[in-house]
Structure formats: structure tokens, C-alpha cells
Amino acid sequence: MLAVDKMMEYIAYFMLGLSLNLTPCVYPMLTITLSLFHGGRAESHGQSFLKALAYVSGITVMFTSVGLLAALTGEFFGGLLQNFWVLFLMGLFIIALSLSMFGLYTFQLPAWLMPQRRALREKTWFEFFLSGLLAGVVAAPCVGPVVLSLLTAVSQTGDAVYGAVCFLILSIGMGFPYLILGTFSGLIRRLPKSGAWLVWFERLLAVVLFSFGCFYILIAFRWPIIHWLIPATLLGGGIYLGWLERSNRESRKFEIFKRVAGTLIAGVGLWMIASWMWTYVDRGVVWEDYRQGVLDESREIGEPVVIDFYADWCIPCHDLHKSTFTNPGVIRALERFRKVRADATRLDNEDTKNLIRLFGVYGVPTVIFLDEAGREVEEMRVSGFVGPKEFLGMMRETGLLPSSDSEMLTNA
Numbered sequence: 001m002l003a004v005d006k007m008m009e010y011i012a013y014f015m016l017g018l019s020l021n022l023t024p025c026v027y028p029m030l031t032i033t034l035s036l037f038h039g040g041r042a043e044s045h046g047q048s049f050l051k052a053l054a055y056v057s058g059i060t061v062m063f064t065s066v067g068l069l070a071a072l073t074g075e076f077f078g079g080l081l082q083n084f085w086v087l088f089l090m091g092l093f094i095i096a097l098s099l100s101m102f103g104l105y106t107f108q109l110p111a112w113l114m115p116q117r118r119a120l121r122e123k124t125w126f127e128f129f130l131s132g133l134l135a136g137v138v139a140a141p142c143v144g145p146v147v148l149s150l151l152t153a154v155s156q157t158g159d160a161v162y163g164a165v166c167f168l169i170l171s172i173g174m175g176f177p178y179l180i181l182g183t184f185s186g187l188i189r190r191l192p193k194s195g196a197w198l199v200w201f202e203r204l205l206a207v208v209l210f211s212f213g214c215f216y217i218l219i220a221f222r223w224p225i226i227h228w229l230i231p232a233t234l235l236g237g238g239i240y241l242g243w244l245e246r247s248n249r250e251s252r253k254f255e256i257f258k259r260v261a262g263t264l265i266a267g268v269g270l271w272m273i274a275s276w277m278w279t280y281v282d283r284g285v286v287w288e289d290y291r292q293g294v295l296d297e298s299r300e301i302g303e304p305v306v307i308d309f310y311a312d313w314c315i316p317c318h319d320l321h322k323s324t325f326t327n328p329g330v331i332r333a334l335e336r337f338r339k340v341r342a343d344a345t346r347l348d349n350e351d352t353k354n355l356i357r358l359f360g361v362y363g364v365p366t367v368i369f370l371d372e373a374g375r376e377v378e379e380m381r382v383s384g385f386v387g388p389k390e391f392l393g394m395m396r397e398t399g400l401l402p403s404s405d406s407e408m409l410t411n412a
Contacts (some may be wrong), residue, residue: 010169016175050180054125055177058132063171064164072200084220084346087313091216094209101206132175173342196254199247207237218314222345227318231272238266276322284326285334287341298338299374304400309356309366312345316385317365327388333401337369369400 085104099105151228211233218226242262287308288294310317324330324370344364347353355361359368359376367382395401 010165013166013169014173014176017170018176021177021323028282031086049179049183051125051128052179054128055132055135055182056172058129059135059175059178060132060168061129061134063141063174064167082223086214087220091213094213094216096213097211098206098209101209102203105201110377128132128307135178196247198249200241200245200254200258201248203245204237204241207241208235211237219345222312224312226275226312227322228273231269231276234269235266235273236269238262238264238269241265284321285331285339287339290340290342290352290355294338294340295374299372300371302372304336304337304372305370305374306339307359307368308353308368309344309361309364309368311340311364313391314364319385320365320367324386324388324391327391329392331390333392333395369398 042048122205134266136364211229214233214239215229218229242259242265245258245262290307295305310321342352343349344352344356344361347356361368363383365382365384369377369380371377380394380400382394386394392401
């Protein structure tokens with residue numbers, strides 16, 4: 001029975017890793033993978049599989065190493081995202097690559113990163129492995145909320161072998177689609193190497209890469225407009241792809257396709273902007289910045305506390321504040337709590353770092369509750385995004401929300 005439970009647990013980790021491919025920061029990995037396996041000579045599926053396996057192994061090693069390091073050392077996940085120059089230079093590099101895909105100029109990357117410049121058969125497995133490491137770095141900003149839950153579980157067991165296996169399975173799940181894509185790279189090579197649709201698709205990837213580069217720039221400068229990046233990208237990208245992009249205006253059918261696709265994309269972005277502006281009419285939960293001594297003050301007067309660990313570069317953090325903490329039921333449920341926000345965007349504040357170590361926080365978003373005596377209600381720790389209904393349900397199950405107060409759950 002224990003073996004079956006363990007197997008189901010590992011399957012869940014695999015599916016969790018697979019689901020990471022649906023996050024926005026993973027999209028640029030598609031561009032890297034297509035460039036790696038497109039344009040080489042025909043070869044057997046076995047040869048393609050080995051090279052794809054080397055590529056996925058790079059992704060696996062990156063995530064397993066970072067995850068285990070964070071779990072075993074107790075360091076906050078996402079340390080690379082604390083350095084201004086790392087963020088700024090990475091953003092400029094990705095924007096430069098996207099401008100090349102827009103056709104503004106020819107951007108020559110190193111041969112090991114863009115194998116289409118030379119025959120695929122000349123590439124070594126180690127070079128594919130290094131490319132996988134790079135792809136893992138590109139995807140890093142979106143995996144924090146998922147990985148931090150696993151980090152917590154590993155740290156509680158203290159079993160390094162168990163932690164290594166868990167992170168290995170998680171990263172294999174994430175790399176599995178790229179293993180399939182690389183193995184059957186012959187299908188990619190059979191695609192036309194030119195044509196209006198291929199140019200348009202390259203422009204689409206350029207829009208994605210450009211927005212991703214802007215994401216790094218925004219979090220480097222800590223500009224507060226980062227949560228508007230996705231709808232702005234959809235709106236601007238849809239207008240560009242549907243109405244301004246000039247590839248093959250001679251084909252009437254393709255022109256209609258561009259117009260319809262671009263309008264739909266822009267429409268989604270416009271809808272997101274309108275709905276978010278309507279949401280922000282209500283300020284939602286009002287937080288006070290964390291400072292040393294604030295928890296002692298609340299404990300002395302018997303006041304319960306909710307602490308939100310947040311970072312500007314964390315997309316799910318913005319989703320949590322935009323969707324959950326603006327909900328009327330959640331606002332009412334948190335009225336009796338002192339609401340404190342700990343900003344982990346840059347860990348240059350010793351008080352914040354000490355708070356993170358005190359409560360064993362491995363990543364963001366994390367929301368913890370303290371009772372009147374200052375003790376954490378461990379069952380109520382929130383890791384990652386949860387919707388308002390789930391959030392209120394958790395509060396009721398842990399006794400933080402009276403079960404008789406069903407009006408809050410109705411409002412959710």
C-alpha cells in the first residue's frame with residue numbers, strides 16, 4: 001500500500017512538472033527548442049532521441065540542483081532574481097533576440113546555441129545539454145510557486161535522496177514535451193523552410209520574446225506596472241500581428257486569417273484590461289509594510305496577523321492580489337487580522353531576510369497566519385495562487401472563519 005501511495009505521489013510530481021509548460025515564462029523555451037532541432041540532416045529517431053535526452057537532461061539538472069540547494073541550505077528560492085544587473089542584462093539580451101526575429105537585423109548567436117547555422121550532426125551531446133541548462137534558466141521565474149511547495153515537503157523530511165528523486169521527476173515532467181519534440185525532429189524538418197505563414201509565426205514568437213524581455217526589465221527597475229504586461233502584450237501584439245505585420249499581403253486567405261487571429265488576441269487583451277480596471281476600482285485588502293517589532297506589538301495586544309510574502313517579479317503574486325485580495329468576502333474575512341506585507345523582491349533588508357528564515361519561507365507567494373499568541377496556524381499556510389473561494393474555504397476549515405458565516409463564501 002505504501003508503494004502504491006509513493007507511486008501516486010511521484011506521478012503527481014510528474015504531472016505537476018508537465019503543467020509548468022502552461023506558464024508564460026516557459027514559452028521562450030519553444031523558440032530555443034525549435035531552433036535547436038530545425039534545419040539539420042535527416043537521422044534516425046534513436047539518434048534524435050539521444051540528443052533530445054541530452055537537452056532535457058540540462059533542464060533536469062538545472063531544476064534539480066537549484067531546488068535541492070534551496071531545500072538543503074534553507075535559502076530563499078529565486079536568488080538570481082534579486083540582482084539588478086542579472087535581470088537588466090538578461091532582459092536586454094532577450095529583447096535583442098526578439099528584434100532580430102522581427103526582422104530589424106540579423107542577430108548571430110553563438111553556434112552552440114543556434115545549431116541551424118551548421119549541420120545538426122556536428123553538434124555534440126554536451127552542447128545540447130548546455131542549451132537545456134539555458135532553457136531552464138529562461139523558465140525559472142514561473143516555477144517558484146510550484147517548486148516552493150515541493151521545497152517545503154523536502155525540508156520537512158530531511159531526506160536528501162527523497163528530495164532529489166522528487167525534483168528529478170518534477171523536472172522530467174517539465175522536459176517531457178521537449179523530449180518528444182526533439183525525438184521527432186524530422187517532422188519539424190519536413191515543415192516548409194519559407195513562406196508567409198512561417199514569417200508570421202516567427203513574428204508571433206518575437207512578440208512573446210519581446211514581452212518576456214520587458215518582464216525582466218520591469219522587475220529589475222521594480223516598476224509597479226508589471227501586472228499590466230500580459231494584457232498590454234495581447235492588445236499590442238494582436239494589433240501588430242493582425243493589422244500591421246506585412247508578410248504576404250498577396251494571399252487573401254492568409255490576410256483574413258491574420259485579421260481574425262490578431263483581432264481575437266487584441267480582444268482578449270482589451271477584455272483583461274477592462275476587467276482589471278473594474279476590479280481595481282476597489283482597492284482591496286490594504287497592507288502595511290513589514291518592520292521589525294510589528295509582530296511583537298500584535299502579540300502583546302492579542303491581535304492575529306496575516307503576513308503576505310510577495311515579490312514584484314512573481315506573476316502569481318499579482319494574480320493573488322488582483323483576484324483574491326480584492327474579493328469582498330476575503331476583505332471582510334481579514335478585517336480582524338493585522339495585514340502585513342513582506343516584500344521579497346530584493347533581499348537587501350535584513351529584517352525581511354530574518355522573517356523569511358524565522359518562518360521557513362522558500363518562495364513567493366506565501367501567506368501565513370498567526371494567532372493571538374503569535375503562533376503560526378500551519379494548516380492555513382498558502383503557497384502559490386489560490387482563488388477567493390478556496391482561500392475562504394481554507395480559513396473556515398482551520399477555524400479562522402466561523403462556519404456560520406456563509407455569506408462570505410457566497411460573495412466569493
